[in-house]
Amino acid sequence: MNKGTTGNGDGGTAVAEPPREKLTKKAITADHPTWCPGCGDFAVLAAFYKVLEKRNLEHEKIVTLAGIGCSSRFPYFVNGHGAHYIHGRAVPLASGISLARPDLHVFLFGGDGDGFSIGGNHLDHGARKNINMTYFIMDNFVYGLTKKQTSPTSPIGFKSKTDPTGAIDQPVNPMKKLISAGATFIARTHATQVKHMMEMIDRAFDHQGFSVIECLSECVEFFPDVFDPADPKKGGSFEVIQEKKWDNTPEDELRHDVTDELAAYKLAQLPFPGVFGVFYQSDRPTKNALEKKWIQSSREKTGNASDLEILQKTFDRMK
Amino acid sequence: MSERPDTAAQTAAPNGERADLRPENIQDAVIRLAGNSQDGIQTAGAFLARLAGRSDHDVMTYMTIPSTISGGPSIFQVRIGSGEVLSAGDEADFLVAFYQHSYQDHIDFLREGGVLLYDSDNVEPNLDDKRFFYVGVPITGLTIEALGGTARDKGKNIFVLGLIAKIFNLDVDKLKKLITEKFASKDESIVNTALMAFQAGYAYPVGNVLAKHYRFEHIPRPSGRAQITMDGNQALAYGLIAGGVRYGAGYPITPWSSVMETLRRELPKYGGIFVQAEDELASVSIALGCSYSGYLAVTGSAGPGISLKAEAIGWASMAEIPLIVCNIQRGGPSTGLPTNVEQSDLHQAIFGSHGDSPRVVLAPSSVEDCFYIAIEAARIARKYSTPVFILSDTSLATRIEAFDEPDLSKLMVNPKPDLTPRQTFKPYPIDQITQHVPPGTRILDGKYPLLAGLEHDEMGHPTGSPKLHMAMTAKRRNKLRKLAEEIPVPEVYGDQEGDMLLAGWGSTYGPIHDAVAMARENGEKVGALHLRHLHPLPNGLEKIFEKFKRIVTVEMNDQGVYGFGQLATILRARYCEPKITSFTKTDGLTFRVKEILDGVFKGKSFAARHIPREGAAIVHAGTAPENVKSTREVVPQGVG
Numbered sequence: 001m002n003k004g005t006t007g008n009g010d011g012g013t014a015v016a017e018p019p020r021e022k023l024t025k026k027a028i029t030a031d032h033p034t035w036c037p038g039c040g041d042f043a044v045l046a047a048f049y050k051v052l053e054k055r056n057l058e059h060e061k062i063v064t065l066a067g068i069g070c071s072s073r074f075p076y077f078v079n080g081h082g083a084h085y086i087h088g089r090a091v092p093l094a095s096g097i098s099l100a101r102p103d104l105h106v107f108l109f110g111g112d113g114d115g116f117s118i119g120g121n122h123l124d125h126g127a128r129k130n131i132n133m134t135y136f137i138m139d140n141f142v143y144g145l146t147k148k149q150t151s152p153t154s155p156i157g158f159k160s161k162t163d164p165t166g167a168i169d170q171p172v173n174p175m176k177k178l179i180s181a182g183a184t185f186i187a188r189t190h191a192t193q194v195k196h197m198m199e200m201i202d203r204a205f206d207h208q209g210f211s212v213i214e215c216l217s218e219c220v221e222f223f224p225d226v227f228d229p230a231d232p233k234k235g236g237s238f239e240v241i242q243e244k245k246w247d248n249t250p251e252d253e254l255r256h257d258v259t260d261e262l263a264a265y266k267l268a269q270l271p272f273p274g275v276f277g278v279f280y281q282s283d284r285p286t287k288n289a290l291e292k293k294w295i296q297s298s299r300e301k302t303g304n305a306s307d308l309e310i311l312q313k314t315f316d317r318m319k
Numbered sequence: 320m321s322e323r324p325d326t327a328a329q330t331a332a333p334n335g336e337r338a339d340l341r342p343e344n345i346q347d348a349v350i351r352l353a354g355n356s357q358d359g360i361q362t363a364g365a366f367l368a369r370l371a372g373r374s375d376h377d378v379m380t381y382m383t384i385p386s387t388i389s390g391g392p393s394i395f396q397v398r399i400g401s402g403e404v405l406s407a408g409d410e411a412d413f414l415v416a417f418y419q420h421s422y423q424d425h426i427d428f429l430r431e432g433g434v435l436l437y438d439s440d441n442v443e444p445n446l447d448d449k450r451f452f453y454v455g456v457p458i459t460g461l462t463i464e465a466l467g468g469t470a471r472d473k474g475k476n477i478f479v480l481g482l483i484a485k486i487f488n489l490d491v492d493k494l495k496k497l498i499t500e501k502f503a504s505k506d507e508s509i510v511n512t513a514l515m516a517f518q519a520g521y522a523y524p525v526g527n528v529l530a531k532h533y534r535f536e537h538i539p540r541p542s543g544r545a546q547i548t549m550d551g552n553q554a555l556a557y558g559l560i561a562g563g564v565r566y567g568a569g570y571p572i573t574p575w576s577s578v579m580e581t582l583r584r585e586l587p588k589y590g591g592i593f594v595q596a597e598d599e600l601a602s603v604s605i606a607l608g609c610s611y612s613g614y615l616a617v618t619g620s621a622g623p624g625i626s627l628k629a630e631a632i633g634w635a636s637m638a639e640i641p642l643i644v645c646n647i648q649r650g651g652p653s654t655g656l657p658t659n660v661e662q663s664d665l666h667q668a669i670f671g672s673h674g675d676s677p678r679v680v681l682a683p684s685s686v687e688d689c690f691y692i693a694i695e696a697a698r699i700a701r702k703y704s705t706p707v708f709i710l711s712d713t714s715l716a717t718r719i720e721a722f723d724e725p726d727l728s729k730l731m732v733n734p735k736p737d738l739t740p741r742q743t744f745k746p747y748p749i750d751q752i753t754q755h756v757p758p759g760t761r762i763l764d765g766k767y768p769l770l771a772g773l774e775h776d777e778m779g780h781p782t783g784s785p786k787l788h789m790a791m792t793a794k795r796r797n798k799l800r801k802l803a804e805e806i807p808v809p810e811v812y813g814d815q816e817g818d819m820l821l822a823g824w825g826s827t828y829g830p831i832h833d834a835v836a837m838a839r840e841n842g843e844k845v846g847a848l849h850l851r852h853l854h855p856l857p858n859g860l861e862k863i864f865e866k867f868k869r870i871v872t873v874e875m876n877d878q879g880v881y882g883f884g885q886l887a888t889i890l891r892a893r894y895c896e897p898k899i900t901s902f903t904k905t906d907g908l909t910f911r912v913k914e915i916l917d918g919v920f921k922g923k924s925f926a927a928r929h930i931p932r933e934g935a936a937i938v939h940a941g942t943a944p945e946n947v948k949s950t951r952e953v954v955p956q957g958v959g
Contacts, residue, residue, distance in 0.1 A: 017740055018763060027765055031780055060761040075769060076780060081758035083611060083770040085604070086634050092568075092601035096608020096616065097758070099592050100566050104612070104758050122604075125597035291592050298587035308731050310588050311560055315724055317500075318547040319373060 023056050025049045030079040040191035040217030040227075041071050041138050047197040048078070048107075048136075051205070054198075057105055064107045065094050067114040070145045071138035071217065074109035088118030091126040094133045102288050105205070106133040113143050116172045117152040123212075127183035129287040130209045136201065138191070138217040139174065141226055148222040155272070158223070174214045175268035175279050179261060185211035186264065186280040191218065192231045193238055196276060203278065209286045216273070230273035241267065241277030344536045347400040349408035350483065352476075353425045354417030356385055356393035359476035362501070364395030365719060366480055367489075369497050371399040372548030372721025374490060375540055379829070380719040381407030381909060384658045392420055401536040405829035407718070409911040413486075415479055416442050417458070426451070434529070436482065438475070454529060456482065465519030466512055474516035481520020488534040491521065544723040551686045551715035555645060556581035558693025559617055561725070563732030564643065565591030566609035567617035568602040573657050574716040575619050575647040582617070591734075599627035603644070607631060610640050611770060613736025613757030615700055619645030619709075622664050623654065625671070632706050633672030636795060638770040639746075639753040641700035641707075643693070648712040650907045659907030660713040662825055663876040665885040668708040669854045675792055677799050679703070680854035682710040684828035687722035689715060692851065694730060703798050704753045710853070712875075714909045715826045744768055745777045749790050752798045803855035808863070809848060816866035817844030821919065822899075823873045824850045824886055827910055831873050834915040841925045853886070861894055871919055872901040873910065 021027075028049055035041050052062065062080040066072035068087035075082035081104075085093045094108045115123055115137045126133070142160065143149040149162040153174065157166040178186045185207040187200045197215060204211035216227045228234035244255040256277075257263055264280035302310050350367065352360040364380055371378035377400045385391030398408040410430040416422040416437040422444055429435060431450045439455035446453055462478045477498070484494055498517060502510045526532075540546070549557075556578050559567075565586060569579035582593040591614070596602035602618050609616035618628065625646045635642045648664045650656025668680045679699055683692040689711060696707040740761035746768035747753055756768065769779035774788045782788070811820070813835045823831045828849050835847040848863060850856070864870055874884035883891060884901035891899050902918040904910070916925050 017761065030767075030769075059765075059767075060759055063758045076771075079765070080767045081760075081769075082767070083638065084772055085607075086630055086772055089600055089604040089631060092596060092604035093608040093611075095594070095601075096566070096568065096605040096610075097612045098608075099594065099605075100609040100614050100616075101612040101757070101759060121597055122601055125601065291587075295587045295590055295592070299590065302588050307560075307589050307733075308727055311557065311731070312727055314557065314585070315547050315727070318369075318549050319545050319724070 020058070023053055023059055025053050027059060028052055028062070028079050029077070031076050033077045034073060035070060036221050038218075038220035039070070040140065040215075040219070041074075043191045043194055044071075044136065044138055044197065044215060044217060045074065045077055047194050047201060051198055051201045054202075055205070061104050062107070063097060063104050064109065065090050065097070066109045067119060068145070069111035069114045069143075070140075070219075071109055071111040072114055088114055089122060090114065091119060091122040091133075091135070094135075095126060095129075095131045098132050099288060099291060102132065102292075108133055108135040110135075110137055111144075112137065112139040112141065112151050112153045112172075112174075116174060116177065120152070120172075120177075123177070124181040127178060127181035127210050127212070130182065130184050130284055132209055132286045132288045133211070134201070134204045135210070135212045136204075137174070137212065137214050139214050140217050140219040140223060141171075142219050142223040144219045144222050160222075173268055175274075176265060178212055178214075179264050179268065179280055182284075183212050183280070184209035184282045184284050185278070187211075187213045187278045188215075188274070188276050189213060190216045190227060190230050190238060190276055192227070192233065193276070196238075196240065200278070207281065208289075209282075209284065227273065230276070236273065239275045241275050241279070243278065343531050343533055345533045346402060346536050347398070347404070348413065348487070348533065348535075349396065349398045349411045350413045350415070351394055351396040351411035351425060351428060352415045352417075352479070353392075353394045353421035354415075354476075356390035358417055359473075360393060360395045360417070363476035363480045364397050366494060366497050366501070367397045367399070367483065368719040368721070369548045370489060370494055371397070371535075372546045373493055373497075374535070375537065375546065376401055376535055376721070377404040378548070378719070378721045379404045379407045381714070382717050383908075384717065392424065394425065399535060401538045406833045406912060407829075407909070409913050413483075415483075416444075417475065418442065436479075454525065456523060456525070461519060461523065462516055465515055474512060477513050477516035478520035481517040482523055482525060484517075485521050485523070485525055486529060486532050488532050540723070542723045546721040547724045548719060548721045549686065550577075550717055550719045551683070551689045551711055552577040552647065552717075553581060554686050554689035555683075555693050555709065555711060556585065558690035559643065559697065560585060560589060561690070561727060561730050561732065562694040562697030563734035564615055564617050564693075564697055565589055565734045566593070566606070566614045567619075568594040568596045568605035568609075569619055570596055570599050570602050570624060572621045572624050574649060574713045575621050575624070575645065577716070578619055578645060578647070599624040600631065603628040603631040603642075607635060607640055607642060610635075610642050611755070611757070613738070613759070614734055615641050615643070615697055617643040617645065619643075619647065621647050621649045621657075622651045622667070625664065625667060629667075629672045632678065633674060633676040634772045635706040636672065636676035636678055637674075637772050637774075639704045639795065640755070640770065641704050643696050643700055643707050643709065645709045645711065647716045648710060650905070656907045658713065660826070660909055661875050661905060661907065662710075662712060662827070663885065663905070664710060665824070665853060665876070665889070668710055669889070675796065677705070677796050678854070679705055679707040679799065679802065680710060681707065681851055682825040682853055683715060684825065684849055684851060685722075686715060686718055686720035688851070690722075690725060694732070697732065699802065702752075703802055704755060705798065710825060712826050718826075746770065746779045747775060747777045747791065747794070749777060749794055752801065753794075799855045803858050806852045806855070806857040808857050808859040809850060811846045811848050811863055813839055813846040814844045815846060817846060818868050819843070819845045819919070820848055820863065820867035820870045821845065821873055821915070822848045822850065822870055822886065822890070824853055827873055827875065830910040830912050830915055833912045834919070837912060837925050838916060838920060841923075843920065850886070853889070856889075856893060860890075861896075864894060864896055864899070868898065870896070870899045872899070872903075873915055873919070874901055874903045875905065875910070876903055877905050878903045
């Protein structure tokens, strides 16, 4: 049910462990976030705490990881095992952890620059290989940590320090990129919509495979108000994708089939601010499962021999 | 071969075998096969090497590979000896030329009095050159004939193997067994074809022109252990497995690829995974993820890929993550000489990330040492929680050697992570060497560690404190000083004091030792020092340096702007010793013994051929069984 139930299980040492208390927000809170007051990322952190609390995961199995950026400071604010890695390479770091230790819950956080620009290639290949992890991208359409340069999702015309007369490059469409790359769970949410955000994290976590959530998360300092069109409190409208219920009703005909790649692509074409919810989901086998299968058949071929026996046999053939 | 064979400078007629081929015992022979890479000369050469290993002989090979995709001129040289073979040989005793260009390009590598065996269908040698003995055999035609008259000449390599087997009196049954094993996974007809080609070559009446055949003296090996035969990249891969490495990631590049191919194929048998990543940055990152998760992992490449990994390796220094990075060096910079050898990445290995980012650098001296150094790299990476470079190179990667079978029962390391709950845990204690706990470990006081690329406090949380940055920088550097204390000082080979000390590292071990042996035979007072630990250097080298008037490093890299090779530059900086100089070259080929002698002893000339067989045993420092402990070994405390 959660990321990691397919684990080939790593020998935790069998010592008497003290009883567990329920996982609380207090237990998983670490440093006070260093984000600017009003930053959308605060709400993401709050939603993440709530999901962890609700799922009551084993504390030591939660691993939070990130690359570089404002949102990538995330692991410092979660009290749990974790690492703050280099710019753009958090997906492969998380891949190594996920493949070697399928018993862990691998959560990855980052922004649009980290995920779609410097790390764009890794996003594609993590998706293609369908490596089991939950990847939450806080998209603010701007480089915030370095103080207002154009980002890969900045809209054309956005005035930044690197585009003083307005951005001229076509922005990345994250949903389209993820669909074509082969991610197996693709969702979109908005940092002002905490309940929706929690639902998306919950479902992404339940999914076996490469799950990505793009969350519009406002940078109040360098690109304020840009997401208001999707915030009902600011006069916008937050339009949620209606998913098929498969109830044979005429209404259902109009609802979105999350397994339909082309339909997902069409939703991704809608003009800004677009729609929110699960765009696409597929149960394609994970790399974790495929590698495990190969390990099992390789082990069987050796007659489940010990490491020493296998290497000795190899050397015997080289005599 | 030490004596002139009784031959006639003529082409052998394919009839009338002479019955009186006289066997003559020899101790050492260098056989060079020259052809095109698509002719399978590597395969034939590898059979000879495997056979020598199985027959208790020492063996070393040397090959060149064309960098073109479709193949091209290529050689495979095998040196077989009844005693220790340290270098692949300066000159060939026996040259097999498949084409006119093979003859023209390599005849000067044949020693005077040596034998040219050539394909008379393709080669017209200058028979007036009386330095050599000529044996012409219509190799192409006879191979086609033997294999049923198809127009294809595939199988020439195996035909030649048959010829060589006859001339050198090799063990035919063992060779046939090797051929059968090699092609066993393929179509049965391929095995039969190969055996037919072999038989045809073996039955050829070469005795018409060569009155002698040769027999390698059997000298029982002192260890009494069986030998295994493999190339340096295989030894590296299997050493990693023995050292408990079960995960890794890489990206294809010459000459690293065969390490990753072996690991990709082998690791699943041990329950592990090797990932072929989308690029070099991903591969080092995946490996770091595996290491962080509790399984020491490996990544590797050649120079171009290592450059791309540099930032992540700096993170490993900062976050103090154990990691093994193999650099199978080739000619640089940039794409450089992809299939040639060079030792020009030493400074990159030691310094190649931004900031002060200490890491360990080791270099294997032989194929056998590739195996042991991988185990040692794994041990050091775990014990000091640090990235460790293994600097191999093209020549070691492709060279085949036979060596004593390692005692695996004493070497195998259990890779399982220790997930025992901790009451409390600090990832970066200022006064101790970092030992991370893998995720999945319960921390009972509820304070979990974070691994950080930002400068951090003892819990891993970011700090801008100048005081902490200084303390943490010192912590990361001092653990390497601690390591330096445990590295044994290498033994000096040859004279323990004298006029000159030749210092080397990596694959130049053999030719340097052979050069020292020859110089000493000619009355020079000279020793050799070979460094396996390049960063940190072992303590106590200054005591060795004191005893020599000059120290000359012998390196395959450029002398640089200031006139010293990369190792010499480090040694000069470390010891402030002006008597350290270097002899360097960048022609992309391994050192010949004569080249070293000419370069180091300028103006003197030594006998060119005979090399005494008494090289120093390679000391696998730190990989002795008593030094190889489990992953839970005791970590020294109190290092500040």
